[in-house]
Amino acid sequence: MKLRALELDDAKEAARVLRASFDERLPWLAGLHTPDEDVRFFRHQVLPGSQAYGAFDDVRLIGIIAFREGWIDHLYVLPNAQRRGIGAALLAVATSAWPDLSLWTFQRNVGARNFYERHGFIAVEETDGSLNEEKEPDVRYRWRRP
Numbered sequence: 310m311k312l313r314a315l316e317l318d319d320a321k322e323a324a325r326v327l328r329a330s331f332d333e334r335l336p337w338l339a340g341l342h343t344p345d346e347d348v349r350f351f352r353h354q355v356l357p358g359s360q361a362y363g364a365f366d367d368v369r370l371i372g373i374i375a376f377r378e379g380w381i382d383h384l385y386v387l388p389n390a391q392r393r394g395i396g397a398a399l400l401a402v403a404t405s406a407w408p409d410l411s412l413w414t415f416q417r418n419v420g421a422r423n424f425y426e427r428h429g430f431i432a433v434e435e436t437d438g439s440l441n442e443e444k445e446p447d448v449r450y451r452w453r454r455p
Contacts, residue, residue, distance in 0.1 A: 312398060315361040315373065320352035322370040323363065327351075330385035334418055338443050355383060362402050364395045374399035381412040391420075400428055408454040416446040425450050 315323060324347035332339040342350070355361060355375050359382055364372035372386035372395040381403050386395045403410060414421045416435060426432075430450035438446040 310371075310393075310395060310398065311365045312362055312402065313365070315356060315363045315375075317352055317356055319361075319363060319370065320356060321348050323351045323355070323361070323373050324348040326363075326370055326373050326387055327383065327385045329387050333388040334420060335415065335445075338445065341443065360403075360406065362399060364390075364399055366390070371395060372399050374403055376403040376406070376410065378407060379409060379411060381410055384412070396424060397428065404428075404452065404454065409452070411449055411451045413441075413447050413449050415443070416448050422448065422450075425452075428452070 324344065328342075328344060328347055359375040359377045361373065361375040361383075363370045364386070371390040373383060374381065375383040381400075384396060384399060386399075411433075412425070412430070414425065415438075416422075422432075430452045432448050433451045434449040436447055436449075438444050441447055
């Protein structure tokens with residue numbers, strides 16, 4: 310596995326990773342956006358507005374993280390590449406860059422919640438989801454460098 314900063318040319322592959330991971334873990338939310346909308350989202354919002362890194366096996370993108378001061382906005386790993394240390398490696402990029410990070414995940418995403426808790430994130434807030442696009446109850450996690 311190789312990690313590197315993502316560029317605008319990686320938008321299509323980053324969107325593919327997001328969609329595959331999202332649809333696998335949250336099938337009740339599948340189809341919320343089209344693949345073209347996902348690509349535009351990465352090209353015009355995520356990649357220009359955050360530090361974004363990808364994990365590659367040879368040349369194929371298999372995981373992504375996008376973060377900025379104080380926040381992890383996205384962390385997705387292809388379903389068939391999960392549980393191999395890829396998410397942990399991507400998370401280490403963000404935790405080495407900032408001493409204090411928060412993130413949101415859905416309450417029903419037990420796999421993500423377990424992952425973050427194993428890596429020292431603590432749940433600090435839960436909502437009913439009325440303020441997020443998906444209208445799905447979520448939970449905010451926080452991590453601080455020891």
